[in-house]
Amino acid sequence: MIFLRNLVDRIRKPFEVGQKFEKFAPAVNAFDTLLFVPNHTTKSGAHIRDAVDLKRTMVTVIIALLPALFYGIYNTGFQHYIQLGEKFSFLDAFIHGTWKIVPMIIVSYVVGLTIEFGFAIYRGHEVNEGYLVTGLLIPMIMPVDIPLWMVALSVAFAVFIAKEAFGGTGMNILNPALTARAFAFFAYPTYMSGNKVWVSEASNIDSISGETILGSLAAGNEINYSFSEMFNGSIPGSIAETSTFWIIIGGLILIFTGVGSWRIIIGGLIGASITAILFNFWGINELMSFSWINHLAVGGFAFGIIFMATDPVSAAQTYSGKWIYGILVGVFCILIRVFNPAYPEGVMLAILLMNVFAPTIDHYIVEKNIKKRKKRWQLSNLKNS
Amino acid sequence: MRSKQKKIYVRRGFNLNLQGEANRISVNLPKSKTFAIKPPDFFTINPKLLVKEGSLVKIGSPLFFSKINPRISFSSPVSGKVTKINRGYKRKILEIIINADNKESYLEFQTYNHESIEDKEIIELLLKSGSWPFIKQRPYGIIASPEDSPKSIFISTFSTSPLAVDYDFILKNNKNDFQIGIDILNRLTNGSVYLAIDDSFNGFFNDIRNVEKVFVNGPHPAGNTSIHIHNVDPINISEKVWTVNPEDVVNIGIFFKTGKFSPKRTIALAGSSVKKPQYYKTIIGSSISNLLDHSEVNYKNNNRYISGDILSGITVGPDNYMSYYNNSLIIIPEGNKYRFMGWLPFVNNYIPSMYKTSLSWLFMRKKFIVNTNLNGEERAFVVTGEMEKVFPMDIFPMQLIKACLYKDVERMEALGIYEVIPEDFGLIDYGSTSKIEAQKIIREGIELMIKEVG
Numbered sequence: 034m035i036f037l038r039n040l041v042d043r044i045r046k047p048f049e050v051g052q053k054f055e056k057f058a059p060a061v062n063a064f065d066t067l068l069f070v071p072n073h074t075t076k077s078g079a080h081i082r083d084a085v086d087l088k089r090t091m092v093t094v095i096i097a098l099l100p101a102l103f104y105g106i107y108n109t110g111f112q113h114y115i116q117l118g119e120k121f122s123f124l125d126a127f128i129h130g131t132w133k134i135v136p137m138i139i140v141s142y143v144v145g146l147t148i149e150f151g152f153a154i155y156r157g158h159e160v161n162e163g164y165l166v167t168g169l170l171i172p173m174i175m176p177v178d179i180p181l182w183m184v185a186l187s188v189a190f191a192v193f194i195a196k197e198a199f200g201g202t203g204m205n206i207l208n209p210a211l212t213a214r215a216f217a218f219f220a221y222p223t224y225m226s227g228n229k230v231w232v233s234e235a236s237n238i239d240s241i242s243g244e245t246i247l248g249s250l251a252a253g254n255e256i257n258y259s260f261s262e263m264f265n266g267s268i269p270g271s272i273a274e275t276s277t278f279w280i281i282i283g284g285l286i287l288i289f290t291g292v293g294s295w296r297i298i299i300g301g302l303i304g305a306s307i308t309a310i311l312f313n314f315w316g317i318n319e320l321m322s323f324s325w326i327n328h329l330a331v332g333g334f335a336f337g338i339i340f341m342a343t344d345p346v347s348a349a350q351t352y353s354g355k356w357i358y359g360i361l362v363g364v365f366c367i368l369i370r371v372f373n374p375a376y377p378e379g380v381m382l383a384i385l386l387m388n389v390f391a392p393t394i395d396h397y398i399v400e401k402n403i404k405k406r407k408k409r410w411q412l413s414n415l416k417n418s
Numbered sequence: 419m420r421s422k423q424k425k426i427y428v429r430r431g432f433n434l435n436l437q438g439e440a441n442r443i444s445v446n447l448p449k450s451k452t453f454a455i456k457p458p459d460f461f462t463i464n465p466k467l468l469v470k471e472g473s474l475v476k477i478g479s480p481l482f483f484s485k486i487n488p489r490i491s492f493s494s495p496v497s498g499k500v501t502k503i504n505r506g507y508k509r510k511i512l513e514i515i516i517n518a519d520n521k522e523s524y525l526e527f528q529t530y531n532h533e534s535i536e537d538k539e540i541i542e543l544l545l546k547s548g549s550w551p552f553i554k555q556r557p558y559g560i561i562a563s564p565e566d567s568p569k570s571i572f573i574s575t576f577s578t579s580p581l582a583v584d585y586d587f588i589l590k591n592n593k594n595d596f597q598i599g600i601d602i603l604n605r606l607t608n609g610s611v612y613l614a615i616d617d618s619f620n621g622f623f624n625d626i627r628n629v630e631k632v633f634v635n636g637p638h639p640a641g642n643t644s645i646h647i648h649n650v651d652p653i654n655i656s657e658k659v660w661t662v663n664p665e666d667v668v669n670i671g672i673f674f675k676t677g678k679f680s681p682k683r684t685i686a687l688a689g690s691s692v693k694k695p696q697y698y699k700t701i702i703g704s705s706i707s708n709l710l711d712h713s714e715v716n717y718k719n720n721n722r723y724i725s726g727d728i729l730s731g732i733t734v735g736p737d738n739y740m741s742y743y744n745n746s747l748i749i750i751p752e753g754n755k756y757r758f759m760g761w762l763p764f765v766n767n768y769i770p771s772m773y774k775t776s777l778s779w780l781f782m783r784k785k786f787i788v789n790t791n792l793n794g795e796e797r798a799f800v801v802t803g804e805m806e807k808v809f810p811m812d813i814f815p816m817q818l819i820k821a822c823l824y825k826d827v828e829r830m831e832a833l834g835i836y837e838v839i840p841e842d843f844g845l846i847d848y849g850s851t852s853k854i855e856a857q858k859i860i861r862e863g864i865e866l867m868i869k870e871v872g
Contacts, residue, residue: 034758066795070760073792074753078857079729079847080722081434081750084769084776086794088761090801090851093775096763161797203798203852290763290774294803350802351814399817403832413654 041065059153063160091162093292097283098169098273098340104266105273106130109177112269113233116243133233134272137172140181144188145171152197161202163209163346164192170210170340173273174333174381175217176230183221187213207388208347211337211381218381226377231269243269246331247370247377250319263330274336277329284339293343296352300359301338301366305329308367320371334366337380347388351398358394362387425617426649428636430810432772432845434580436728437785438750440686442587444697447685450708453496453701454513454739455481460492460551461560462868465511473500478525478547478679481514489564493548495681495702497523513739516703524678532598532674537605544602544670547679551742552666553606556647556659558864559839568660570609570651573600575623575664576616576634578641579727579844581688583745585664586621588684588697592668593622599671603662604628614646623664639810644842648811653836665745685709685740689728689749690787691716705739709747719751722790729844730857753791761794769793772808772849797852805856808845813837815846819856822863827870830863840864 047054048061065071066088075082110126145168146160153160171188191213196205218225229235232243246268249256258268266276274280287293309325316322329335342348342362349358362383369379376382457465465482468491469475475498480491496518504513527547532540541564544550555562562568575585589596603611610630615623617635624631632650634640643661653659662670665682672680681702688695693714700709706723715721724731726744734740740747760766767777770786778786805815813834821829843856850856 034756037758038756066761069756069758070791070793071795072754072756073795074722074790075792078855079844080724080731080733080748080790081728081788081848082791082793082853083773083849083851084760084766084771084778084793085773085849085851086761086853087797087800087851088794089763089775092761093763159795159797161800163800201798203800292775292801345802346800348802350816352803352806355803399814399833402812402814405812406832406834409652410654413657 038069041068056157057154059157059159060150063150063153066159087162090292091165093290094166094287094340095169097286097293098166098173100279100282101273101276101336102134102169102173104276104279105173106134108266108275109133109233109272111267112177112231112243113235116232116235129233133177134172136181137175137179137184137272138169140184141171141188142168144185145192148189148192148197152201156201158201163196163202167191167196167209167213171213174210174214174271174336176225177233177272178230178235179217179221179224183217183224186220187217190216203346205346206392207385208341208344211341211385211388214381215385231271245270245377247320250323251370251374251377253319260327260330263327268331270331271333274333277335280335280339284335287339287343293339294345294348294355294359296355297343297348297359297362298338300356301334301342301363302329304360304363305334305338305367306363308364312367312371318371320374320377328367328370332370332378333380337366337384338362341380342384342387347391349391349394349398351395354391354394354398358387358391361390424630424632424650426614426632426634426636426640426646428634428640428645428810430807431578431637431639432808432849433578433637434770434848435782435785436580436690436770437787438688438690438692438695438748439581439785440583440688440695440697440746442584442697444588444684444699445712447698447700447704447709447712449496449518450700450705452501452515452517452705452739453494453498453703454515454705455492455494455703456513456739456741457482457492457511459742460484461558462486462865463490463561465492467503467511467514469500469514471500471503474498475500475516476523476525477681478527480548482511484561487563487565489545490550490561491545491548492551493525493679493681495679497521515739527673527677527679529674529677532602540602540605543674547673549670549673549679552662552669554661556644556653556661556839557836558868559661559841560868562658562660566658568607568609568658570647571603571607571611571660571662572614572643572647572650573603573612573629573662573664573667574614574641574643574646575621576614576619576641577727578638579729580638581686581728581746581748582641583684583686583697586619586623588745589664589668590622592671593625595668595671595675596622596664597626597628597671598674599662599667599669600626600628602670602674603660603667607660609651612646612650614641614643616641636810639808639842639845642842644838645810648813648837655831655836663743663745683740683745685744686746687713687749688746689724691719691721691749691751702742703739705737706734706747707737709740710736715749720754721749722752724748724750727841727844729848730841751787751789753789755789755791757791757793772845773804792853794851794853796854799852799854801851804849804851805846808849809842811837811842815843815856818863819843819854819859822859822866825863825866827867830867831871835860835863835867 110129114121195212228244309328312321365383464485475494483491498518613629617633669680840857
């Protein structure tokens with residue numbers, strides 16, 4: 034390790050303060066701190082510090098994403114071969130999926146990190162780790178057949194407009210990954226819906242039934258998937274959102290480590306379940322009468338509520354605010370699904386909508402606390418006078 | 419007055435189990451040659467000197483007074499000669515160094531029969547003897563103003579901070595002095611004197627009379643006075659609550675018993691770099707080198723010397739002097755170490771962590787050896803909810819910190835700045851994912867409040 038450390042120190046030399054390439058230090062620091070947690074010591078405040086840092090937190094999210102990602106890779110191949118009607122092994126499916134998805138991840142990271150590094154150098158701050166998660170999330174929520182240049186453009190839009198325009202990591206109002214998806218959804222609708230985009234290389238096949246469940250229901254069609262298929266995820270959909278089972282595994286990792294807010298996740302479950310149950314009673318269209326438990330299992334709901342709604346920056350920040358925020362994400366998700374057949378997947382828009390309202394929720398929670406305090410002041414004034 | 423009982427259960431907090439806690443052994447520290455009083459220990463006090471280099475002083479002779487309130491003066495803890503006045507930037511007075519002589523000559527005061535002395539006279543005696551700085555006020559945690567009338571006085575008899583002092587152990591022989599101190603404090607307020615006691619421990623503080631006892635249960639920061647005030651008698655706008663450290667209650671008691679200014683300090687020498695961590699009986703302003711000469715410290719490490727609490731104390735050099743209020747000297751190794759891929763979750767579990775992204779919670783019974791590594795770099799505020807986890811008050815810590823950062827006095831007031839002092843944010847500093855310096859931000863916020871509101 035000492036050898037490696039010395040090597041890094043040698044490489045760093047020209048980037049140090051007062052040296053020739055001082056301006057580019059953030060870029061070098063990003064690689065250095067990836068290899069070694071720096072040796073900085075406390076200068077003020079508490080003399081000792083927790084082992085946690087932003088890298089550790091973000092990497093925990095990535096670990097939680099991996100089960101869903103691996104299943105998504107397999108399911109990509111699975112859907113492809115099922116539609117072709119060919120015989121295939123697990124490995125075939127996995128290889129096909131890898132071939133499709135890894136390039137998307139690479140494009141997402143390369144484009145996104147280039148912009149992040151650029152801004153870090155331009156603004157003179159360290160590269161924040163937030164994009165490590167965003168960069169993986171973006172390909173995971175795209176349809177598999179989306180062209181790579183669209184991925185690149187969506188990433189660029191999200192990082193520039195949703196994140197850096199607001200000041201970078203920690204300052205954004207909207208979740209950057211969902212912004213990327215929303216951009217792709219509205220800019221290239223033909224690539225983001227219909228029955229050809231959810232199955233890998235489906236455009237080469239003439240007769241295909243690759244519509245998502247929510248899409249079929251919105252069009253008023255019957256579906257022939259069982260609940261276990263919906264739950265296990267062997268259905269068409271965006272890359273990694275289909276398997277509720279593997280997403281729940283990731284969710285448990287987030288809740289156990291405390292990285293994801295259980296208040297938001299449970300709140301979302303409650304909100305969506307109650308709304309869907311109420312619609313089950315009403316039941317005047319296909320999506321209304323679609324059983325509430327199926328509503329929780331299909332589409333992006335599980336992925337959204339566990340990995341997107343829990344983004345601490347764009348979610349509500351107070352404990353009670355998180356409950357309200359989570360519940361409303363659930364409610365709006367089902368509302369949008371049921372009432373707007375143009376957007377059969379409601380969770381993306383529900384979360385983006387609640388992102389916008391999260392500061393308002395917090396505002397009222399904090400105001401309540403302030404009012405309580407001021408009332409106490411008034412009472413004590415009365416008592417004293 | 420009848421003693422009533424109140425209970426506080428603290429749920430949000432975290433106990434850090436560190437190696438090097440002071441053993442319950444106390445020895446008299448041989449008197450050091452030099453002592454120092456450091457005006458910067460007194461937050462917001464602007465000193466006006468009463469002595470010059472070469473002046474002879476007795477125990478209790480005033481050294482300087484506060485320009486803002488000339489009634490508050492600060493006394494010499496020893497008799498001897500002022501040898502040096504160290505100044506810093508803009509001639510700011512940093513240290514008044516006194517060479518102790520072998521005599522112990524006191525400036526004596528008439529305090530006999532304190533029951534028959536009027537309240538006003540008691541305040542006057544506290545001020546003249548230099549015992550007044552023992553009394554601090556909330557809001558802000560600064561020295562109390564003798565013109566105020568506090569609605570109550572709080573004394574926390576236990577500290578939950580890691581490696582902190584056990585007040586029951588160091589003061590159990592001074593029970594009577596403590597009682598006298600309490601009786602004196604009762605004369606200073608129309609309200610109650612509250613004594614916060616560790617619920618899980620039955621010590622001599624349980625026998626103290628003329629106080630309202632508050633029994634507290636829970637992890638750090640359960641011992642912080644802010645928590646007790648917040649739960650029992652919260653501070654409203656333009657109200658004052660006073661606080662006194664238990665050992666200073668004893669000092670006030672001794673002063674009224676003997677008529678002599680008492681600068682007693684028992685110092686816990688603790689931390690993993692100390693070979694025999696224990697207590698040393700000495701007086702305020704003693705030199706750290708004297709303390710180190712009479713103890714065994716592992717000098718092989720590059721050490722950090724902390725005067726005070728490990729979460730909120732100040733860094734001192736081995737040739738400095740103890741700060742006025744601090745009663746612990748903690749010595750731990752400096753970090754300054756790189757950790758290869760140390761950011762991976764579940765690695766380097768030898769570093770205690772509040773979070774389950776590390777496995778250190780499995781070993782929480784173990785005593786951890788800690789160093790001063792930051793364990794990361796400062797980042798933007800990202801993770802929310804982690805501050806509330808260790809902040810057991812009905813105050814939004816993150817919102818308050820942000821209000822301090824954008825310097826909105828009205829908002830800080832509304833969010834509860836009057837009810838906190840920087841020390842309450844010690845664990846927030848410790849556990850911050852983004853390595854935010856919460857205590858520094860709050861201290862600057864309080865400075866701003868004093869300037870703008872007063």
